[in-house]
Amino acid sequence: EADIYQTPRYLVIGTGKKITLECSQTMGHDKMYWYQQDPGMELHLIHYSYGVNSTEKGDLSSESTVSRIRTEHFPLTLESARPSHTSQYLCASTGTSGGVGTDTQYFGPGTRLTVL
């Protein structure tokens, strides 16, 4: 059973506000990821981290930023929210098992963000 948590689950906020979406995992996983999910369901990788103090941009450009100060925590921040940021944000993590590249990602329940 995966232990990865996201808060808040739902957030409705006005344009221009700063927000932080929280993601925590208790599995000691070194790699963590943030995805943005379209209303049409497709998943886009926006950030990932290989470990503490490591952050990389994903395949889809995003105005959000992330940090990785502790292994278990990978928050995502939007400095100034806009309606175009309205989406579902999913956090995931994975740890090495059975060799390089054969990792299973475990997902949190997601945060549904609406920017008015």
Add this chain to the structure above:
Amino acid sequence: GDSVTQMEGPVTLSEEAFLTINCTYTATGYPSLFWYVQYPGEGLQLLLKATKADDKGSNKGFEATYRKETTSFHLEKGSVQVSDSAVYFCALSDRGNQGGKLIFGQGTELSVKP
């Protein structure tokens, strides 16, 4: 680059019908293959996986066989239930990918009617 293509949805079936969701992939290495399921309002859950050619992954009545010759990993279930209604994602992880990143298909929505 590596990619995953799934059949388009939505797929609508009656309860107890046979399900197939097609998935094909393109990869330069020897990927591991996954099926994830997303129920309404939730995150993704791993449904099954296969790590090498001819492996069959199975879970909760769902099965998928890693076919290297046809670069496919089709998801099947013999008798679907209303509770199987969800979005299904096919994904691959290249063994050479040290970042552990997954490449997802676009998702296939399944709706099962009583």
